Amino acid sequence: MKEKISVLALGAMLFAPGFPAQAQQTKKIPRIGVFLPASASATAHLVEAFRQGLHEHGYVGEQNLTVEPRYAEGKVERLAGLAAELVSFKVDVIVVGSTPGAMAAKNATGAIPIVIVTTGDPVAGGLVASLARPGGNITGLTALGQELGGKRLEVLKEAVPKVSRVAVLSNPVNPDSGLSLKGMEVAARALGLQLRVQEVRDPTEFEKVFEAITREGARALMVLPDPMFVSQGGRIVALSAKSRLPSMYAHREFVDAGGLMFYGASLADMWRRAATYVDKILKGAKPADLPVEQPKKFEFIINLKAAKQIGLTIPPNVLARADKVIR
Numbered sequence: 001m002k003e004k005i006s007v008l009a010l011g012a013m014l015f016a017p018g019f020p021a022q023a024q025q026t027k028k029i030p031r032i033g034v035f036l037p038a039s040a041s042a043t044a045h046l047v048e049a050f051r052q053g054l055h056e057h058g059y060v061g062e063q064n065l066t067v068e069p070r071y072a073e074g075k076v077e078r079l080a081g082l083a084a085e086l087v088s089f090k091v092d093v094i095v096v097g098s099t100p101g102a103m104a105a106k107n108a109t110g111a112i113p114i115v116i117v118t119t120g121d122p123v124a125g126g127l128v129a130s131l132a133r134p135g136g137n138i139t140g141l142t143a144l145g146q147e148l149g150g151k152r153l154e155v156l157k158e159a160v161p162k163v164s165r166v167a168v169l170s171n172p173v174n175p176d177s178g179l180s181l182k183g184m185e186v187a188a189r190a191l192g193l194q195l196r197v198q199e200v201r202d203p204t205e206f207e208k209v210f211e212a213i214t215r216e217g218a219r220a221l222m223v224l225p226d227p228m229f230v231s232q233g234g235r236i237v238a239l240s241a242k243s244r245l246p247s248m249y250a251h252r253e254f255v256d257a258g259g260l261m262f263y264g265a266s267l268a269d270m271w272r273r274a275a276t277y278v279d280k281i282l283k284g285a286k287p288a289d290l291p292v293e294q295p296k297k298f299e300f301i302i303n304l305k306a307a308k309q310i311g312l313t314i315p316p317n318v319l320a321r322a323d324k325v326i327r
Contacts (some may be wrong), residue, residue, distance in 0.1 A: 029062075029064060029065060029066055030064075030065050030066070030092040030093070030282050031065075031066045031067075031068055031089065031090070031091045031092055032065060032066065032067050032068065032091060032092065032093050032094075032095060032278060033068045033070065033086035033089065033091035033093070033094040033095070034047060034050065034067055034068065034069040034070065034094075034095050034096075034097075035070050035072075035082060035083065035086060035094055035095065035096040035097065035101050035104075035105060036069065036070070036071050036072065036096075036097045036098075036101075037072045037074065037079075037097055037098035037100065037101050037227030037230070038071065038072070038073065038074050038227045038230040038231045039071055039073050039074065039231050040069070040071050042230050042231055042233065042253055043071070043097070043230075045268055046097065046117075046267055046268060046271045047067075047069060047271075049268040049269070049271040049272040050067075050095065050271045050272065050274055050275055051067065052272055052275075053271070053272035053273060053274065053275025053276065054067075054275045054278065054279075056272075056275065057275055057276065057278075057279040059275075059279075068086065068089060068091060070082045070085065070086060072101065072227060073231060074203075074226075074227045074228035074229075074230065074231030074232065075228070076100055076173055076174075076227075076228075079100055079101050079103075079104035080104045080107070080108070082104070083096075083101070083104040083105045083107070083108040083109075084108050086105075086108075087108045087109045087112060091112065092112070092113075092281075092282065093112065093113045093114075093115060093278050093281055093282065094109070094112055094113070094114045094115070095114075095115045095116075095117065095140075095274055095278065096114060096115070096116055096117070096118075097116075097117045097118070097267075097271070098118055098119075098174075098176070098227050099116075099118045099119075099120040099122070099125050099127070099174070099175050099176045100173070100174060100175070100227070101227075102114065102116045102118060102122070102125075102127050102138065103125070103126075103127070106127060106137075106138060109137070110136070110137055111137065112137065113137050113138075113139075113281045113286075113287045114137055114138045114139075114140070114287065115138075115139060115140040115274050115277045115278060115281070115287075116138060116139070116140035116141065116142065116292075117140055117141050117267070117270050117271055117274050118140070118141075118142050118143065118176065119142070119143040119148070119176050119180075119225040119250065119264075119265070119267075120142065120143075120144075120175055120176035120179050120225075121142065121144055121146060121179050122134075122138070122140075122142050122292060124175075124179065125175050128292060131291060131292040131294070132291050132292075133288070133289075133291070134287060134288055134290065134291070134292055135288050136287065136288055137287050137288070138287055139277060139287040139288070139290040139291070139292055140274060140277055140292060140293075141270045141273060141274060141277075141292065141293045141294070141295070142292055142293075142294060143264065143265040143267075143270070143294070143295050144294060144295075146179040146180060146182050146183040147183055148180065148183065148250070148263075148264050148265070149179070149180030149181060149182070149183035149184040149187070149224070149250075150183035150184055150186055150187035151183075151187075151263065152184070152222060152248050152250065152263050152264070153166070153184045153187045153188060153191065153193065153222060153248070154187055154191065155248065155261070155263050155300065155318070156220055156222065156246070156248040156261070157191050157193065158315065158317075158318050159246065159248075159261060159302075159312075159314055159315065159318045160219070160220050160246045160312065161315070162219075163193070163219045163220045163246070164192070164193060164194060164219070165193070165194045165196060165216075165217055165218045165219055165220075166188070166193055166194070166195055166196070166218060166219070166220045166221065166222055167195075167196045167197075167198055167213040167216070167218035167220070167221045167222070167245070168181065168184065168195050168196065168197045168198065168221075168222045168224065169198055169200060169209070169221065169222065169223045169224060169229065169236070170197050170198065170199055170200070170224045170226075171199070171200055171201060171224070171226040171228055171229065172199050172201065173201060174224075174225070174226045174227075174228075176224070176225045176226070177224040177225060177226055180224045180225060180250065181197065181224065184222065195222075196213070196216050196218050198212060198213055200228075200229075203228065203231075203232050203235075206232065206235060206236065206239060207239070210239045210240075210242075210243050213243060213245070214243050218245070219245070219246075220245060220246045220247070220248075221240055221243075221245040221246070221247040221248070222247070222248050223236060223247060223248070223249045223250060223254065224250055225250035225251060226250075229251075230251050230253055230254075233251070233253050233254050233257045233259075234257045234258075236254065236259075237254055237257050237258045237259045237306075238258075240259065240260070241258070241306065241309050241310060244310040244311065245310070246260055246261075246307075246310065246312050247259055247260045247261065248260070248261045248262070248263065249261065249262045250262075250264055251264070251267070252264070252266075252267070252268075252299065252301060255301045255302075255303050255306075255326070258303065258305070258306055259303060259306060260302070260303055260306040260307060260310075260312075261300075261301065261302050261303070262299065262300070262301045263298070263299070263300045263301075264298065264299065265295035265297065265298055265299075266295070266297040266298065266299050269295075269296065269297040270295060273293065273296075277290060299323050299324070300321060300322050300323050300324075301322060301323060301324045301325075301326070302314060302318070302319060302322045302324075302325050302326065303326040304325060304326060304327050305326060305327070306326075
């Protein structure tokens with residue numbers, strides 16, 4: 001009889017609130033690896049937008065979800081190691097913010113779901129089979145940089161009507177830069193513009209490249225999307241101003257740092273929407289079945305302080321189209 005009572009007592013203890021065995025029934029807190037190509041300071045607003053999106057889906061701080069951020073600081077050579085680190089931590093989902101980073105994550109794992117937030121073309125880059133049916137373990141959002149490259153050049157021409165020769169800052173290591181350049185070449189022919197591509201593979205080359213731009217007689221500058229360029233944004237903006245070059249940038253961060261113009265998809269909005277993919281995947285959806293989305297929100301920002309610094313007057317019709325004017 002005593003033995004029977006002790007067994008019943010043990011059973012009661014096992015199911016009592018606060019008993020250690022209760023931990024076995026506690027739901028595991030998901031871990032999300034966030035893999036950003038630039039520095040923490042340059043991408044803080046994107047991480048915040050992502051956290052805001054998570055909050056909208058019911059994820060509060062560290063209570064029911066953990067975010068593990070990693071930053072490549074604009075260095076391509078760090079991508080593979082950071083991707084491998086997140087995989088070793090056994091995160092539940094990896095969210096990655098560049099095409100090179102997405103390729104590193106893809107090479108690191110075929111099992112962990114990957115949500116991309118890129119400016120490139122994930123189909124052309126070999127990340128997904130198609131936008132509608134990605135296949136594999138990758139899905140997310142893309143800004144399709146080829147189309148945007150041509151549009152940015154059109155806007156630059158409208159802002160600087162007399163320009164005929166445009167320098168293009170490009171990192172040939174980054175496939176997103178190549179896609180943007182293709183779109184720009186088509187637009188350049190239609191606009192009667194000459195493009196002068198200046199390749200930059202390392203931050204030590206910027207001064208030399210801007211000297212070449214001046215020497216070749218370019219009268220405006222396009223800066224293509226690249227994590228290294230974002231990490232060196234303040235430096236590029238300063239060199240553009242020193243060279244008195246009206247400049248169009250592929251990332252808003254440059255205008256926030258004092259650059260002249262930005263036109264493109266709102267990356268903050270894309271990162272906020274990336275949380276929707278994470279939520280669906282954590283609830284059982286497969287990346288292969290979640291179509292890759294294109295941007296829903298675009299921004300055109302003009303910095304009149306930068307225009308005044310280089311002696312440029314922006315035409316009224318261009319100013320009227322801007323979503324934001326920094327005065």
